[in-house]
Amino acid sequence: MKVSEAIASRKTIRAFKPDAVPRETVMEILRLAARAPSGGNLQPWKVHALFGEARDELVRLTAEARKTNPMGEAPEYLIYPPELSEPYKSRRFRIGEAMYATMGIPREDKMARLKFFAGNWAFFGAPVGLIVTIDRMMQQGQWADLGMFLQNVMLLAREHGLHTCPQEAWAVWHRVIREYLEVPQNEMIFCGMGIGYADEEHPVNGCASERAPLEEWVSVRG
Ligand SMILES: Cc1cc2nc3c(=O)[nH]c(=O)nc-3n(C[C@H](O)[C@H](O)[C@H](O)COP(=O)(O)O)c2cc1C
Numbered sequence: 001m002k003v004s005e006a007i008a009s010r011k012t013i014r015a016f017k018p019d020a021v022p023r024e025t026v027m028e029i030l031r032l033a034a035r036a037p038s039g040g041n042l043q044p045w046k047v048h049a050l051f052g053e054a055r056d057e058l059v060r061l062t063a064e065a066r067k068t069n070p071m072g073e074a075p076e077y078l079i080y081p082p083e084l085s086e087p088y089k090s091r092r093f094r095i096g097e098a099m100y101a102t103m104g105i106p107r108e109d110k111m112a113r114l115k116f117f118a119g120n121w122a123f124f125g126a127p128v129g130l131i132v133t134i135d136r137m138m139q140q141g142q143w144a145d146l147g148m149f150l151q152n153v154m155l156l157a158r159e160h161g162l163h164t165c166p167q168e169a170w171a172v173w174h175r176v177i178r179e180y181l182e183v184p185q186n187e188m189i190f191c192g193m194g195i196g197y198a199d200e201e202h203p204v205n206g207c208a209s210e211r212a213p214l215e216e217w218v219s220v221r222g
Contacts, residue, residue, distance in 0.1 A: 006158040011209065013163040014099070014119065015202030016126040016194060023051055025160050026128055026195060033152035038145035044138050045149045048131040048181050055129045058180055062121045065176050070114075072172025076188050079168050087212070095209055102203040116204075120169035126194030131170060131177055133187040146190065157195055165194040 026049055038044060050058060066072070084092065097107070105112045123129040130153070134146055154164045170177065170192030177189050198205055 001159045003155070006155040009158055010154050010164070011205075011207075013126075013165050013194070013196075013198045014116075014124045014204045014207075015199040016124055016163070016165075016196035017199045018125060018127060019197050021128050021162060021196055023049075025162070026051075029153055029156040029160065029162075029195075032156055033149055036145065036149040036152045038148070039141045042138075042142060042145065044134055044142040045146050046133045046135075046187060048133070048183075050129040050131065051127070055123070055127065058129065058131075058177070059122045061176050061180055062173050065173065066118070066121070073175055075168075075171035076174050077171065077190075079171060087216070091212070095207075098209070099204060099207045102207045117169070120165075120167050120192075121173065123167070123192065123194035123196075124165055125199070126165065126196035128195040130193040130195065131181060131183075132190045132193065133183055134190050136186055136188050143190075150191075150193065153193065153195075161197070162195055163198040167192040167194065 030047060030049065034043065034045070036045075080092070100106075100113060100116070103116065105116065107113075119125070132146070132150065134142065150166060154166065157164050168191045171189055174189040177183060178185075183189065
C-alpha cells in the first residue's frame, strides 16, 4: 500500500467486527510506528496494548464506574479549548451532526447519542485497545511528537487491512485506567485507540469527514 493510499483510506471507525487481530501484527505496527520523529529523539510515547481478557477487563471496570459516574471524571488535560472559536466550533458541530445523521439519531435524542458515545468505552467493539500515556513534564513539542507516532500507528494499521479509532474519550477514565494498568503518577492518560477490522455494514462507518479547502489554511508566497 502506498502512503497516499493509507492516508486516503484511514478514517475513524466507530463500529468494529469482533475478529481477533494477531498480537504480533500489533507489535510490528508499534515497533515501526516508533520510527516517528521526535524533537531531540525523546520518543515520549508510552503505550499499553490490551488484548483479550485484559482489554475486556478495562471495558468492564469502566462500565462499572459509569454506574455511579455516567460521564466519567474531569479529564486531566483540556480536550478542547473552553471557548472554541470559529471555524473550529462549526467544524466540530458538523462532524458530530454528520456522524449521528448516518444512524438517524436526531439532536433531541440525547439518550441515544449518549448511548452511542459510550461505545467509546468499549473501543467500539475493537478487539485491541491501546491506552496512550505521556509524562506530565512533557510540553507541546512532545505532545506533537506523540501525535506523529499515533498517525504512524493508524497508517500502518491500514497496511494490514486494519482500521483504527483514536479516542480522547478515554481521558475521562484516568483514575480507573491508572489503577488498573498501574500507570505511575508522573504519567498522564492522553487517549485510547481501538484497532480492528471495520464493520463496513454499520452506517456510522459511512460517515465521511470533510476537510477545509486548501485556501482556507495555506498562505502561499513567492
Ligand atoms: C487525538 C484524537 C482523539 C480523538 N478522540 C475521539 C473520541 O474519543 N471518539 C471518537 O469517536 N472520535 C475521536 N476522534 C476522531 C475524530 O473525531 C476524527 O478524527 C475527525 O472527526 C476526522 O474524521 P476522520 O478521522 O474519520 O477523518 C479523535 C481523533 C484524534 C486525532
